[in-house]
Amino acid sequence: MSTPVFSVEGLWKVFGPKAERVPGDPELTALEPAELRSRTGCTAAVHDVSFDVHKGEVFVVMGLSGSGKSTLVRCLTRLIEPTAGSIVIDGEDVRAMDKARLRELRRHRAAMVFQHFGLLPHRTVIDNVAYGLEIQGVGKSERRARAQEFVAKVGLDGMEQRRPAQLSGGQRQRVGLARALAVDPEVLLFDEPFSALDPLIRRDMQEEVVRLHREEGRTMVFITHDLSEALKLGDRIALMRDGRVVQLGTPEEIVAHPADDYVREFVRDVAREQVMTVRTAMRPGGCDGTEHPGALDPGEVVADAIKVVARSGKPACVVEDGRCLGVVDHERLLGVVAGTEPQKEAV
Structure with a gap:
């Protein structure tokens, strides 16, 4: 991964009297928002946040x-x-x-x-x-x-x-x-x-x-x-x-x-098939040679993969840079939609 454009570490923004005392006090940082307001009059709008943003x-x-x-x-x-x-x-x-x-x-x-x-x-x-x-x-x-x-x-x-x-x-x-x-x-x-x-x-x-x-x-x-x-x-x-x-x-x-x-x-009402990809659904291995039926990209969403498999009536290969990573079939794809996809296997 490239060097982050933004790197944020342990960021706090506290509003209220003597706000600077809150981040350094373990007892105060452990309080729930309502308790912190009651005890100190302060609100931690940003509470110990860390992340990187890459180019x-x-x-x-x-x-x-x-x-x-x-x-x-x-x-x-x-x-x-x-x-x-x-x-x-x-x-x-x-x-x-x-x-x-x-x-x-x-x-x-x-x-x-x-x-x-x-x-x-x-x-x-x-x-x-x-x-x-x-x-x-x-x-x-x-x-x-x-x-x-x-x-x-x-x-x-x-x-x-x-x-x-x-x-x-x-x-x-x-x-x-x-x-x-x-x-x-x-x-x-x-x-x-x-x-x-x-x-x-x-x-x-x-x-x-x-x-x-x-x-x-x-x-x-x-x-x-x-x-x-x-x-x-x-x-x-x-x-x-x-x-x-x-x-x-x-x-x-x-x-x-x-x-x-x-x-x-x-995320309860998210249409999983529009977010989850075939990388999640695929079974590693299983397609040999240079012919890759279906030839799905691993980043293809499950909704589109279901259409490909339904049209052919056969499992489809998941291919990246000309290399077959695995195969997906109707059962595995529907398992992702239902939230019962198998645990990811090592490729």
């Missing part, structure tokens, strides 16, 4: 309202000052940055996309997209050329001279996304960017993020309260509750192996 990864932080996810993402660039712990971006200590370095971090290295778009109402689409470049001191002709490139990339060709009031909610969010992309950040930070959008527009914007990530491989940290959004977008998901990360893993790991009853309840 090119979509890392989703998910949780219900009040779980601490938005506070966490704001701590990454010190829009909110952490109480304790470390935050490192590309080997540099974020908590040690002075004001000038922080400005550079926010303008060049970690661009934020918020739920409320923050567009300048008197500026056109192209001038809104170019705004971050203007702040960076990029010359007018260059910033307009780069802004035009990203206006096209997010599907707003022909709308360059419109103002925000003339756009739909989804179009305004595309402007916000293009503005963030135009400054060419190392990492994009999304704070529930689509939660105010209508369901169909929201789905379109999710597809846009998937497409942009596929084309550009940009590192993203995505905050959401929506499980289906998290499962759709995330390479890995950190599921938060009461300021703590209760489980961190791939969508498949979280759905297949919930860490506790809270997570189990969260």
Whole structure:
């Protein structure tokens, strides 16, 4: 695995009187949220959180309202000052940055996309997209050329001279996304960017993020309260509750192996066949030679594999880089759907 873009270790954000005493006191850190508030008047919005975000990864932080996810993402660039712990971006200590370095971090290295778009109402689409470049001191002709490139990339060709009031909610969010992309950040930070959008527009914007990530491989940290959004977008998901990360893993790991009853309840209604892959369902070995009937990729979701096996009426090979990893049949695939898949065997 590559060196992390972001590395977070033992991060705390405590609100309340004498907040700094909480992380260092084992008796206080062991208290439940209500007990901590009663005893100290403090709330631990982020409670001893650690994780890495790797280059090119979509890392989703998910949780219900009040779980601490938005506070966490704001701590990454010190829009909110952490109480304790470390935050490192590309080997540099974020908590040690002075004001000038922080400005550079926010303008060049970690661009934020918020739920409320923050567009300048008197500026056109192209001038809104170019705004971050203007702040960076990029010359007018260059910033307009780069802004035009990203206006096209997010599907707003022909709308360059419109103002925000003339756009739909989804179009305004595309402007916000293009503005963030135009400054060419190392990492994009999304704070529930689509939660105010209508369901169909929201789905379109999710597809846009998937497409942009596929084309550009940009590192993203995505905050959401929506499980289906998290499962759709995330390479890995950190599921938060009461300021703590209760489980961190791939969508498949979280759905297949919930860490506790809270997570189990969260994923109870997930369509497993849309999340689980044939790698989980396959039996290692079993197909020899160069002919691989079915030829399923190990990352193929079970729903698509069921169609392949149903059409042929035969087990299908799971093939990666021309090498057969194993086979899947109808029984094993349906076992995954029902949640009775066999324990993973060694390949």
